[in-house]
Amino acid sequence: MITLHKVNKWYGQYHALKSVSAEVAPGSVVVVCGPSGSGKSTLIRTINRLEPIGDGQILVNGDDVHAAKGREINRIRSHIGFVFQQFNLFPHLSVLDNVAIAPVRILGLSWHEARERARALLTRVGLAQRIDRYPHHLSGGQQQRVAIARALAMKPPVMLFDEPTSALDPEMVGEVLQVMQSLAAEGMTMICVTHEMGFAREVASEVWFMDHGEIIETGSPAEFFSAPRSERARKFLAEIRH
Amino acid sequence: MLDILRDNWLLLLIGQYPNGPLGGLAMTLILAVCAIAAAFVLGTLIALARTSGIALLYWPATALVYVVRGLPPVMAVFWAYFALPVLIGRPIPGFWTLLTALILYESTYLSEIIRAGIQSLPKGQVEAAKALGFGYGRITCDIVLPQVYHTMLPSMVSQFVSTIKETSLGYIIAVQELTFAANQINSQLLTRPFEVFLILAVIYFLVCFTLTSAARFLERRVARQRNAPALKVQPA
Ligand SMILES: Nc1ncnc2c1ncn2[C@@H]1O[C@H](COP(=O)(O)OP(=O)(O)OP(=O)(O)O)[C@@H](O)[C@H]1O
Ligand SMILES: [Mg+2]
Numbered sequence: 001m002i003t004l005h006k007v008n009k010w011y012g013q014y015h016a017l018k019s020v021s022a023e024v025a026p027g028s029v030v031v032v033c034g035p036s037g038s039g040k041s042t043l044i045r046t047i048n049r050l051e052p053i054g055d056g057q058i059l060v061n062g063d064d065v066h067a068a069k070g071r072e073i074n075r076i077r078s079h080i081g082f083v084f085q086q087f088n089l090f091p092h093l094s095v096l097d098n099v100a101i102a103p104v105r106i107l108g109l110s111w112h113e114a115r116e117r118a119r120a121l122l123t124r125v126g127l128a129q130r131i132d133r134y135p136h137h138l139s140g141g142q143q144q145r146v147a148i149a150r151a152l153a154m155k156p157p158v159m160l161f162d163e164p165t166s167a168l169d170p171e172m173v174g175e176v177l178q179v180m181q182s183l184a185a186e187g188m189t190m191i192c193v194t195h196e197m198g199f200a201r202e203v204a205s206e207v208w209f210m211d212h213g214e215i216i217e218t219g220s221p222a223e224f225f226s227a228p229r230s231e232r233a234r235k236f237l238a239e240i241r242h
Numbered sequence: 243m244l245d246i247l248r249d250n251w252l253l254l255l256i257g258q259y260p261n262g263p264l265g266g267l268a269m270t271l272i273l274a275v276c277a278i279a280a281a282f283v284l285g286t287l288i289a290l291a292r293t294s295g296i297a298l299l300y301w302p303a304t305a306l307v308y309v310v311r312g313l314p315p316v317m318a319v320f321w322a323y324f325a326l327p328v329l330i331g332r333p334i335p336g337f338w339t340l341l342t343a344l345i346l347y348e349s350t351y352l353s354e355i356i357r358a359g360i361q362s363l364p365k366g367q368v369e370a371a372k373a374l375g376f377g378y379g380r381i382t383c384d385i386v387l388p389q390v391y392h393t394m395l396p397s398m399v400s401q402f403v404s405t406i407k408e409t410s411l412g413y414i415i416a417v418q419e420l421t422f423a424a425n426q427i428n429s430q431l432l433t434r435p436f437e438v439f440l441i442l443a444v445i446y447f448l449v450c451f452t453l454t455s456a457a458r459f460l461e462r463r464v465a466r467q468r469n470a471p472a473l474k475v476q477p478a
Contacts, residue, residue, distance in 0.1 A: 050369055071377055078375025088366035092388050102374040105384060147370075154374060 001026040001158060001189050002047065007056035009042055009213075016042045017053070018213040024158075024191060029184045031200040031221070032193045034210035035236055040193040043210065044162050047191070048080040049073055061157055078106050081151030081159035085167050087143040089135040089150070095122065096131040099150045106154065114153070121149040125179050141172030148179055159183065161192040195240060201225060209233045243437040250427045254445065257418050265418030267445060273337070273412065273419060274405045277344035278352075281405075282398070284345060285352030290382065292353065293360050303353075310350040318343040319411045336417040340409070348405050355397045359390035393464055399457035403450045410446075420445065 002024040009017035016039050024030050032040050045051040047058055049065050058065045063076045089098050099118035103109040109117070122131055125145040135143055144164055151159060161180065165173040177199050184190060184203045194200065200207055200221050207224040209217040211232050217224065228234045247254075257265020264272075291303035310318065322343035327333050363386060371381045391398075410421040424442040428435050 048373055050372065074375045074377045076375075077373055080373070082370075082373035084366060084370060084373075086364075086366050088364075088370035090367065090370070090385060090389075092392060101384065102376070105380050106375045150374070 001061065002191070003057075003059040004043075004047075005057040005059075007043075007046060007058060008054040009039075009046060009051065010054050016213050017046070019056070020213075020215055022208065022215055022218070024189060025205075026157075026189050027187045028205040029188075029190045029192065029203050030206050030208055031204040032191060032208045032210060033195055033197075033200070033236070035239075038210040039213040040210055041162050042213075044160050044191060044193050047160055048077050048082055050082075074106075078102070078154050079156050079158070081148075081154065081156040083144070083147050083151055083159065083161045083164050085163040087135075087140070087147045087167070089143055089146055091135050093134075094131065095127065095133050095135065095138070095146050098135065098146055099153045102150065103153050117153055118149070121152050122146070125149050126175070139172060140168045141175045144168065144172075144176045145179055148176075148183075152183075158189040158191075161190065161194065163193050163195075165194065165196060197225065197240065209236065211236070243441065246427065246431070246434065246437055247441060250423075253423050253427065254420065254441070257423055263418050265420075266423045267420045267449070269337075269418055270406060270409045270420040271449075273341060273344065273409045273417075274402060277341055277348055277409075278398075278402045278405050280341075280345045281348035281352050284349035286356055286387070288349060288353035289356035289360060292357050307350045307353060310347060311354075315343070315347050315408050316411055316414070318347045319415060322346070323415050336412065336415045339415055340412040340417045343411070344405060344408055347408065348401060351404070352398070352401055355394055355401070356390055359394050360386055363389060392467075395464060396457045396461035399453055399460060403453045403457070406450060406453075407446065 004020055004022045007017050007020045008015070020043065032043065034040055042051055046053050047060060047065065049068075053066055057067075060076065061079055063079075065073070065076055068076055089095075090101070093101060096115055096118050099121055100111065100114035103114040103117055104111055107114075119128070119131060122128055125148060127142060127145055127149070130138060130142060130146075135146065138146065148159075148164075164180070165176050168176065173196065177196060180190070180192065181199070181203050192199075192204075204221045206218060207221050208215045209224065209228070209230070209232075217228065217230050217233050219229075224233070225237065228237055253266060255266050256268045257263060259265065259268070288303045288307065291299035292307070294300060319340060322339045326339055326342060367385055367389070368381055371385045376384070409417075409419050412419045413421040413425065416422065421442065424438055428438040431438065
């Protein structure tokens with residue numbers, strides 16, 4: 001479903017992704033973890049081409065993301081849900097219209113149909129009571145749930161999350177993870193950059209550990225957390241457990 | 243002084259209309275509204291050209307902005323006065339000359355305000371729209387410009403105030419606006435220039451002060467709505 005083949009990425013002289021190859025099967029949930037600056041955000045942002053790559057190939061749903069010409073990339077992106085650390089809701093639109101606008105503009109739904117779809121999704125993430133509010137009226141956890149609903153409104157077959165809970169107050173982390181967990185349970189293909197190890201243990205089908213622009217270890221969460229193979233992974237796990 | 247006002251208020255307000263051309267404060271406001279409306283559209287296009295990253299659009303737009311901003315507004319009036327008839331091939335009325343000059347001048351100022359707004363928008367906004375599959379045009383119209391216009395509203399009002407003051411340049415090419423009307427009155431009375439021009443000053447002041455106050459009010463409202471510090475309105 002998602003294939004990375006020898007992906008290299010440079011920021012100027014800095015080699016941010018070093019010949020990364022990996023594969024995500026349909027319906028699986030990959031958790032990406034690793035120290036700060038290891039290239040997790042860079043990696044996940046190349047998958048929908050928010051970051052260009054130097055060389056290599058990335059296939060999503062059969063589309064070669066970085067070979068797409070002109071407007072083709074917009075169609076490809078519309079099939080890849082993306083959730084940001086900072087939510088990035090549109091502050092000038094109501095919660096309902098934040099979720100409805102993409103189906104209107106990109107899928108050509110009427111506002112009426114799109115708002116129906118948005119209402120259903122917002123109900124599903126537990127925000128049916130907030131649809132007429134504006135984003136700045138909501139807590140961080142609520143905003144992030146709106147952001148997830150906004151991405152889901154395009155009915156993407158895959159969802160990417162870049163540290164969706166790390167900008168949240170601790171008491172709001174749970175409500176967002178719960179939504180992600182229910183998505184996973186429905187068979188959504190997901191890649192999540194996160195340091196929520198509880199979530200990784202329970203939900204992930206696979207953990208990728210990154211350091212210095214490389215995926216240096218992959219495995220099931222059970223293997224990875226109880227018996228990490230690499231020294232760097234052991235050190236990383238020791239640090240996040242304090 | 244009140245007698246001057248009593249005898250001439252209609253002239254100051256609407257010129258010789260309906261027996262002659264429209265003028266006075268009405269003409270001043272019509273000119274300013276038309277100029278700012280057109281400059282708003284043109285200024286947006288210039289700002290988009292300057293933020294497009296396309297050299298072929300960036301350089302002409304940037305050159306235009308730098309040249310016009312480096313000149314006093316009266317130069318724009320002169321250029322329009324002498325160059326427009328040559329370009330079009332026939333003489334054009336003073337109203338259109340002045341309007342062209344004001345649009346040219348104001349659009350470069352508005353373009354800078356709009357460009358600053360575009361560039362200060364958090365980059366996550368554009369990224370979120372891209373990630374949903376929006377193209378450049380949609381991102382600009384649905385996400386970027388609505389937010390920019392909203393935060394820029396107070397600056398736009400104060401730019402409107404500048405435009406009102408700049409319409410008085412119409413006097414030098416005999417456009418019948420407010421200053422022209424005051425000067426007509428002064429020519430008739432001959433001996434009372436201080437009073438006539440005090441009246442003129444008060445009228446400009448009242449109109450501009452009201453609008454500047456409105457801009458302050460808007461500025462506070464915008465700041466409250468977005469929960470973010472708004473750009474300060476410069477007294478125009
Ligand atoms: N736009 C950029 N220009 C130059 N260097 C960058 C840029 N973005 C990231 N980098 C560098 O690339 C490396 C990887 O960054 P990235 O954001 O992918 O790390 P990360 O694993 O997501 O870290 P964090 O956990 O802090 O989010 C870092 O060393 C960072 O400094
Ligand atoms: Mg990151």
